[in-house]
Amino acid sequence: MVPVIVAENLKKSFKDLVAVDNIRFTIEEGEMFGFLGPNGAGKTTVMRMIQCVSPVTSGSLEMFGMDATSHPREIKSLMGVVPQENNLDIDFTVHENLMVYSRYYDIPREKAKERVDELLDFVQLKDKKDTMTENLSGGMKRRLILARALVNQPRMLILDEPTVGLDPQARHLIWDRLRLLKKQGVTVVLTSHYLDEVEKLCDRLVVMDNGKILVEGSPSSVIEKYVGSGIVEAENNPELVECLNRKEASYEIIGDLVHIYTDDPKHITEYLTMVCSVSKISARPATLEDVFLKITGRRLRE
Numbered sequence: 001m002v003p004v005i006v007a008e009n010l011k012k013s014f015k016d017l018v019a020v021d022n023i024r025f026t027i028e029e030g031e032m033f034g035f036l037g038p039n040g041a042g043k044t045t046v047m048r049m050i051q052c053v054s055p056v057t058s059g060s061l062e063m064f065g066m067d068a069t070s071h072p073r074e075i076k077s078l079m080g081v082v083p084q085e086n087n088l089d090i091d092f093t094v095h096e097n098l099m100v101y102s103r104y105y106d107i108p109r110e111k112a113k114e115r116v117d118e119l120l121d122f123v124q125l126k127d128k129k130d131t132m133t134e135n136l137s138g139g140m141k142r143r144l145i146l147a148r149a150l151v152n153q154p155r156m157l158i159l160d161e162p163t164v165g166l167d168p169q170a171r172h173l174i175w176d177r178l179r180l181l182k183k184q185g186v187t188v189v190l191t192s193h194y195l196d197e198v199e200k201l202c203d204r205l206v207v208m209d210n211g212k213i214l215v216e217g218s219p220s221s222v223i224e225k226y227v228g229s230g231i232v233e234a235e236n237n238p239e240l241v242e243c244l245n246r247k248e249a250s251y252e253i254i255g256d257l258v259h260i261y262t263d264d265p266k267h268i269t270e271y272l273t274m275v276c277s278v279s280k281i282s283a284r285p286a287t288l289e290d291v292f293l294k295i296t297g298r299r300l301r302e
């Protein structure tokens with residue numbers, strides 16, 4: 001495996017605030033890699049350092065074997081970026097938006113036209129070619145931004161919350177396109193608050209909080225490691241909690257519910273039903289969302 005991004009003791013401070021606190025991670029070529037974390041965890045700050053638009057405070061950040069501080073131009077030419085906000089030029093048509101962007105990369109006009117047509121086809125916006133950008137739906141705007149990020153045929157694509165606010169159809173189309181890009185060998189790095197999205201798409205992920213990386217691994221390995229393969233949910237009552245303590249089970253009380261983390265949901269369900277009074281008991285597979293909440297807690301962030 002060839003590493004595309006290597007971060008060592010990477011730190012970013014804004015005056016007294018440490019937004020990214022000495023983190024290390026490696027992203028391999030052709031991987032789909034996710035950054036997760038509550039609001040303010042430091043994900044966008046990491047993305048902006050990767051995009052070489054926010055200087056590293058200390059530590060090292062290498063991409064394609066080049067240092068982010070000394071080779072930003074070379075690195076930028078190899079990547080495409082889908083930012084968190086829709087920052088399209090609304091005074092242009094769909095086609096013009098992409099043509100203008102291709103000029104930044106000095107792509108000859110005829111070649112750019114060909115490339116833009118291919119990209120509009122790729123994101124299913126061919127029939128909107130001459131539509132003014134401001135008249136596109138939210139999903140179409142996101143697709144246009146994805147197309148724009150691909151104008152320079154990047155080896156790595158960075159996406160900050162690519163599907164925020166989109167309906168299921170639009171999300172699925174973006175997922176499908178990201179999978180196609182991965183098949184073509186493009187390294188994809190994304191942040192998302194949609195944990196099902198990350199679970200479905202990403203080969204590996206990190207969970208950040210307060211600028212630090214708390215968890216790293218494939219979705220299935222982190223689920224296995226932090227919550228086990230299944231969760232049994234039951235209505236909270238003192239007798240149930242006593243039973244769980246006796247059995248030394250791993251559990252969490254969440255308001256009116258008890259979450260029991262287990263690799264054998266059937267066994268726990270049968271046991272509890274037999275030895276104590278339980279109601280509304282049910283089992284389900286554990287998800288990345290369970291890991292996220294277990295690791296980062298349930299406290300609301302600012």
Ligand SMILES: Nc1ncnc2c1ncn2[C@@H]1O[C@H](COP(=O)(O)OP(=O)(O)OP(=O)(O)O)[C@@H](O)[C@H]1O
Nearest residue numbers: 014017018019037038039040041042043044045046
């Ligand atoms: N330019 C800046 N100046 C000062 N503080 C900043 C700046 N950018 C980010 N921060 C702070 O750094 C911390 C991390 O912010 P960041 O935007 O990276 O979080 P995030 O994980 O992307 O959050 P979200 O999920 O809300 O997008 C926050 O406390 C934020 O207020």
